[in-house]
Amino acid sequence: MIGVFGARTGAEEVEAAGASIAAGWMGLGPQVARFEAALAGRAGQDVVLVDSGSSALHAALVALDLPPGCEVVLPSMTYVACANAVVLAGHRPVFCDVDVETANVDASVIERVLGPRTAAVMVVHYAGRPVAMDDVLALGLPVVEDAAHAVDSWAGDRLCGTLGAVGIWSFDAVKNIATPDGGAVTSAHPAVTEQVRRLRCCGLVGAAHEQDDDGRWWEVEVERPFPRMTPNDVSAAIGLVQLGRLPEHQARRRAIRERYDRELTGLPWLALPPADAPGTRSSDFTYLVRVLDGRRDALARALRVQGIYTTFRYQPLHLTGAFAGAQRGPLPASERLAEEGLNLPLHPALSDADVDRVVAALRAW
Numbered sequence: 001m002i003g004v005f006g007a008r009t010g011a012e013e014v015e016a017a018g019a020s021i022a023a024g025w026m027g028l029g030p031q032v033a034r035f036e037a038a039l040a041g042r043a044g045q046d047v048v049l050v051d052s053g054s055s056a057l058h059a060a061l062v063a064l065d066l067p068p069g070c071e072v073v074l075p076s077m078t079y080v081a082c083a084n085a086v087v088l089a090g091h092r093p094v095f096c097d098v099d100v101e102t103a104n105v106d107a108s109v110i111e112r113v114l115g116p117r118t119a120a121v122m123v124v125h126y127a128g129r130p131v132a133m134d135d136v137l138a139l140g141l142p143v144v145e146d147a148a149h150a151v152d153s154w155a156g157d158r159l160c161g162t163l164g165a166v167g168i169w170s171f172d173a174v175k176n177i178a179t180p181d182g183g184a185v186t187s188a189h190p191a192v193t194e195q196v197r198r199l200r201c202c203g204l205v206g207a208a209h210e211q212d213d214d215g216r217w218w219e220v221e222v223e224r225p226f227p228r229m230t231p232n233d234v235s236a237a238i239g240l241v242q243l244g245r246l247p248e249h250q251a252r253r254r255a256i257r258e259r260y261d262r263e264l265t266g267l268p269w270l271a272l273p274p275a276d277a278p279g280t281r282s283s284d285f286t287y288l289v290r291v292l293d294g295r296r297d298a299l300a301r302a303l304r305v306q307g308i309y310t311t312f313r314y315q316p317l318h319l320t321g322a323f324a325g326a327q328r329g330p331l332p333a334s335e336r337l338a339e340e341g342l343n344l345p346l347h348p349a350l351s352d353a354d355v356d357r358v359v360a361a362l363r364a365w
């Protein structure tokens, strides 16, 4: 089966993970610090690792210190962890729509749902396509950037994740930097990242290994109850290798995207994703097309029979039980995408023959 998402890993990742295990310490240690420093060097600001992108969202929302019970506006068409993070931090999610072409939010859809209790906005750089951040920032609210898909997405020379008050990346097993699991919080405000660094191990401040030998080194302070989000050295060691291979993997993603752009154009029933906006660069995390003839589900099933797995990300959250009713007004583009959208295989582990098969199957449909 040709996978819709995937990662390219090999001997270097195996060796890095093995070295970390052989060193006798697999938990939070020197590899975490090295991976953080490498990410911070490229971001130009502090980066704190945690155990997943979902945890990073939760930690970011907590570290922003918004008023209890306030509202946070975010797209309905996003991963559930985004809305979960808002709730877990003690706030209320309010969903906005996205643009049907880009699947991204813009300032106009956010503005439509702002209310007197709105205290922050969360944007998602869908598929790694940079959201038009200047317009969103001009709304005057703190912006949380979900850059889970966008670890190599650029607006000019500025990296997505570093454009708002706080940003997050995901390093799960199919992201552009793939590890077993991992995530990071980044911010230009030291108070935000320092708080995440303090809280990430259950909120235990001053864990034993951080203390000197005088006094009762086993005593800790609990600043506030917080989940365990501890990053580990094995994942960080793999992440460092993947970071080094990022240019090679990104080039492969871009080549596949360009082939789809070229070879799927002109099919009257298929809308392709738009080109990158001038001055921006997507990380090409996924390739979302729209099937315009009402036969999206039939196409997905036919492709699966041929060994080509596709999917749709993300089912709008306002259509799920837990978050039903959290919108303020209709969200027509999100609902249309839920009927028409289909993610095609796009990742660096695809061979040319895999891409040939996807293109041929779509052209023959």
Ligand SMILES: Cc1ncc(COP(=O)(O)O)c(C=O)c1O
Binding pocket: 052, 053, 054, 055, 078, 079, 081, 082, 124, 146, 148, 149, 170, 171, 172, 182, 183
């Ligand atoms: C948009 C978005 N945000 C957050 C996450 C959460 O990341 P993780 O899987 O590392 O928890 C994902 C994961 O797929 C995602 O796609």
